[in-house]
Amino acid sequence: MKQTLITLVEDKPGVLNRIASLFRRRNFNIESLVVGHSETPGVSRMTIVADEKDAHKRGNIYFNLLKLVNVVAVKDVSNLPCVSRECLLVKVTIGPDELNSLNTITKQFGARIVDMGAETAIVEAVDEEETINEFVEALEPFNITELTRTGKIVMRCGKTHRVSGTRINTQPDDIMWSPEQVSSYH
Amino acid sequence: MDEKPKKLTGAEIVWECLIREGVEVVFGYPGGAILPTYDAFNKYRDKVHHVLVRHEQGATHMADGFARASGKVGVAMATSGPGATNMITGLATAMMDSSPIVCITGQVPTAVIGSDAFQETDIIGATIPVTKHSYLVMKVAELASTIREAFFVARTGRPGPVLIDLPKDVQNAVTEFKYPDAPIDLPGYHLPKETSDEYIGQFVQMVDDAEKPLIFAGHGVLLSNACKEVMNLAQKSSIPIATTLLGIGGVPDSHPLVLGMMGMHGEAWVNKAIQDADLLIACGMRFDDRVTGNLKTYSPNSKKIHIEIDASEINKNVQVDLAVHADLATVLRQVTPRLENRERKEWRKTISGWRQESKVRDVQSFESDSLLGAQAIRRIWEGTNGKALIISDVGQHQMLEAQYYEHDDPRTLITSGGLGTMGFSLPAAIGASFHEKQREIWVVVGDGGIQMTIMELATAVQENVNINIAIINNGYLGMVRQWQQMFYDARYAETPISSPDYVKLAEAYGMSGHRVDKLDEIIPTMKKAQKQEGPTLIEFVVEQNDMVYPMVPAGADLHDMITRPDPSFMGNGEKKEKERIK
Ligand SMILES: Cc1ncc(C[n+]2csc(CCOP(=O)(O)OP(=O)(O)O)c2C)c(N)n1
Ligand SMILES: [Mg+2]
Numbered sequence: 068m069k070q071t072l073i074t075l076v077e078d079k080p081g082v083l084n085r086i087a088s089l090f091r092r093r094n095f096n097i098e099s100l101v102v103g104h105s106e107t108p109g110v111s112r113m114t115i116v117a118d119e120k121d122a123h124k125r126g127n128i129y130f131n132l133l134k135l136v137n138v139v140a141v142k143d144v145s146n147l148p149c150v151s152r153e154c155l156l157v158k159v160t161i162g163p164d165e166l167n168s169l170n171t172i173t174k175q176f177g178a179r180i181v182d183m184g185a186e187t188a189i190v191e192a193v194d195e196e197e198t199i200n201e202f203v204e205a206l207e208p209f210n211i212t213e214l215t216r217t218g219k220i221v222m223r224c225g226k227t228h229r230v231s232g233t234r235i236n237t238q239p240d241d242i243m244w245s246p247e248q249v250s251s252y253h
Numbered sequence: 254m255d256e257k258p259k260k261l262t263g264a265e266i267v268w269e270c271l272i273r274e275g276v277e278v279v280f281g282y283p284g285g286a287i288l289p290t291y292d293a294f295n296k297y298r299d300k301v302h303h304v305l306v307r308h309e310q311g312a313t314h315m316a317d318g319f320a321r322a323s324g325k326v327g328v329a330m331a332t333s334g335p336g337a338t339n340m341i342t343g344l345a346t347a348m349m350d351s352s353p354i355v356c357i358t359g360q361v362p363t364a365v366i367g368s369d370a371f372q373e374t375d376i377i378g379a380t381i382p383v384t385k386h387s388y389l390v391m392k393v394a395e396l397a398s399t400i401r402e403a404f405f406v407a408r409t410g411r412p413g414p415v416l417i418d419l420p421k422d423v424q425n426a427v428t429e430f431k432y433p434d435a436p437i438d439l440p441g442y443h444l445p446k447e448t449s450d451e452y453i454g455q456f457v458q459m460v461d462d463a464e465k466p467l468i469f470a471g472h473g474v475l476l477s478n479a480c481k482e483v484m485n486l487a488q489k490s491s492i493p494i495a496t497t498l499l500g501i502g503g504v505p506d507s508h509p510l511v512l513g514m515m516g517m518h519g520e521a522w523v524n525k526a527i528q529d530a531d532l533l534i535a536c537g538m539r540f541d542d543r544v545t546g547n548l549k550t551y552s553p554n555s556k557k558i559h560i561e562i563d564a565s566e567i568n569k570n571v572q573v574d575l576a577v578h579a580d581l582a583t584v585l586r587q588v589t590p591r592l593e594n595r596e597r598k599e600w601r602k603t604i605s606g607w608r609q610e611s612k613v614r615d616v617q618s619f620e621s622d623s624l625l626g627a628q629a630i631r632r633i634w635e636g637t638n639g640k641a642l643i644i645s646d647v648g649q650h651q652m653l654e655a656q657y658y659e660h661d662d663p664r665t666l667i668t669s670g671g672l673g674t675m676g677f678s679l680p681a682a683i684g685a686s687f688h689e690k691q692r693e694i695w696v697v698v699g700d701g702g703i704q705m706t707i708m709e710l711a712t713a714v715q716e717n718v719n720i721n722i723a724i725i726n727n728g729y730l731g732m733v734r735q736w737q738q739m740f741y742d743a744r745y746a747e748t749p750i751s752s753p754d755y756v757k758l759a760e761a762y763g764m765s766g767h768r769v770d771k772l773d774e775i776i777p778t779m780k781k782a783q784k785q786e787g788p789t790l791i792e793f794v795v796e797q798n799d800m801v802y803p804m805v806p807a808g809a810d811l812h813d814m815i816t817r818p819d820p821s822f823m824g825n826g827e828k829k830e831k832e833r834i835k
Contacts, residue, residue: 076441077440077441080389081377081378081381081389084378084381085381088381088382092382123568123569123572126568127565127568127569130564130565130567133564133565134443134563134564134565135441136385136386136406136439136441136442137441138441139440139441140441
C-alpha cells in the first residue's frame, strides 16, 4: 500500500541526506520524494510517498522519520482527504499533420503545449497522479522522446494546518507523538 | 550565570564549553586538522584531563565506557580523515547500545571542504547511520550553542552518540564567547509527554488480570534510573524478572524474583518462562533477534506491554498489545501503587522447578583436567565478592560472564551488546576507570578480542589506571569455533588463533602479568593482582573445546534450546557427574 507522508523539516544542510540515508538503511522503499519551501521560513516541506505492504513497517517509517532531530513534524495522510498534484513535462516528436490530434488530447486533459520546435512539442500537465498516468498513455501514439515527472505533492483539505514560527501548531490528532498512534497503527 | 562576553578562538571555546558541560576527562589523539584545539588545551590542562589513546577507536570506546559507568556524557577527540574514520566502530557501538558520547573531529578548512584536501573525509556523511545526530560547524559564532546542543541530544531521550565536525579555520576564528543559557530550541526533537491515565489504567488491569506475568528488564532500566521502580513493581505483584544482556545489573541477580538472562544464551528456565507466560512487561528493551529467536513462535500466549522511550522501537520486531511511549521510571511510579498485591505461588513454583532441572547440569561442578572458562569466571566472581565492575568483551567468555558472574548493583557490567564489538572491553574499562574509583575493575576478554585493541595497554600503563585484565585464553575465536562445531561440521576455518606470551607482553608494556591454568591457583593469583596499584594482567589458560550452553540457534524457536550434553561433554566428568546427581 502506498503511504503518503507530509514531512516538515528544518531547512539545514544535509537534511535530505539524513532522510535518504534512513530509507536506505531501514530498507524502506521510497516511491517519490518532493522537497521545497513551505509557508514558514526555515522550514522545508517534503512529500514522501513510500511503498510498504506491511502495516507495522509503515508505522515504523513514520516514527523513524519523526525521530530524526531535524524533522519537525510528520503526518501520515494516506487515508485523509487531500488535494494531490503531480507535474509532468513531456516532449514528443510530431509531424505537421499530427498537431491537431495532439491539440485535442492536450485540451481533453486540461494540459498545455508550452514549447514548439521544428519537429517537437513540449506538453505540460498538472494533475492527480492517475490522470497524469492516463495522459501519458494517451500520448503514446506520438513518439515520446523525453519525459519528467515531479512526484506527488499534497495538501490536506479543509482547515489550515498551521506552522507557527519554526514550530508546527500542535494538535493532538495532528502530528504529535501519542501512544494512541503507536498502538493503533494498523 | 552572569558572564561577561570575552573574545576567544573557536579552539578555546571548545574547552570552555566542555568545562561548562562538566567534562573532566577527554579521550583523544591529535593531528593536523585538530591542532588548534590541542594547542588551546595547554591553557585548560588544570581543568580537564586529556588521555592520549593509542588508536582513535580506543578513544570512542573509552568515552563509551566512561558514559556507561557514570551515566554522564563521554567525550572523544580526533583529527580529520583517518582519525575520524577510526572512530566509526566506536560510534556504531555506542549507537547500538544507546550510550551518550560526543565525538569532536577536526576537519579541513571550510574553504577547501569538498576538494579532497589532505586528510579530508566526509565524516558526517560516513557516520549518519551510526550517530544519533551530527553537526558540521561552519561559523565560529555557532560553535558554543552547537556544543551545548550536542551534549543535550546525546544525554536526553534515548541517549546516543553525537559527532561535531570542526573545520580548522573555525577553530582559529575569534568571536565573543558567552555560554548560551536560553532554553535549547530544537523544534524537531520530541521527548515523550506524560502518559495518560487511561493507559496507566489499562496497564494496571493487564497486570492484575495476568496469572503468569514476566518483567523484562532491558538497558532502559539503567538509562532511566528505574532500578528501584522495577523492583517495586515486581515485588508488589510478585512478578519474576528476566534481563537482557545489557539489562544485567539493573536488578539484583541474587533476588529470588530475578531469574537471569534471556535469549540465545539465556538460562533455559528463563526462556521456558517466556514461552509459557501470559503477560510480558517489556521495560526499556528492543526485542533484539538474539533475545526473541523465531518471531513466529515467540511467547505465543502472552499479551505484551512495551514501555519504551524510543517510539520507533515499538512494534518493530514484536507486535504489542499496549504501547507506552514514555520514561520508564515515571510510568512505573504511576502503575505500581495501583496494582493488587499478588503472590503468584503457582507460577513461581513452576519456574523454580525448571530452574532445578537445569542446575544439575551446571558446568561449575564438572571435573575436568583443564580449567573451564565458566569456572574461571565463577572464581573471579568469588574473588571479587561479586562486587566488581566488569567490562566484558565479545565471545564465549562474554556469555559465560553473563551466566556465571552475578551482578547485584546497577552499572557493574559494561559490554558491547548490540554491535558485539570485539576489542571493546580494554578501552571501555580504561574509560570507566576515570569514573569508578570505589569498585575493583575487571576486564574479562578473550584471546581474540584482547589482540584487537591491545595497544591500549600502553594507555592503561601511562595513566596508571586500576584495572585488572583477565584474558580467557582458549586458543580460539571460541564463539565462532562453537558455531563451526555445531553448524559447519567442525570445519574450523581460521578460528584457531595464536597469542603472544601475555606475561612477557605485560612486562614489556610496564605492567605485571600472571598466568594460571588451575582452578585453585585463581584466587591466590587474583589476590596478587588486587594488591597491585595500576593495571595488571592475568592470563587464564582454559579448555579449548568448551562450548557455551544452553544455546538457541539463530532463528530457532526460543524453547528449542541445545542444552549441555549430559553426561559431560568431554567424558572425564561423566562418572563424577552421575555420582553427584545421585
Ligand atoms: C570486530 C569483530 N570482528 C569479528 C567478530 C565476530 N566474532 C564474534 S565472537 C568472535 C570470537 C571471539 O574470540 P575470543 O575473543 O577469543 O573470545 P572467545 O569466544 O574465545 O571467548 C568473533 C571473531 C566480532 N564480534 N567483532
Ligand atoms: Mg578465545
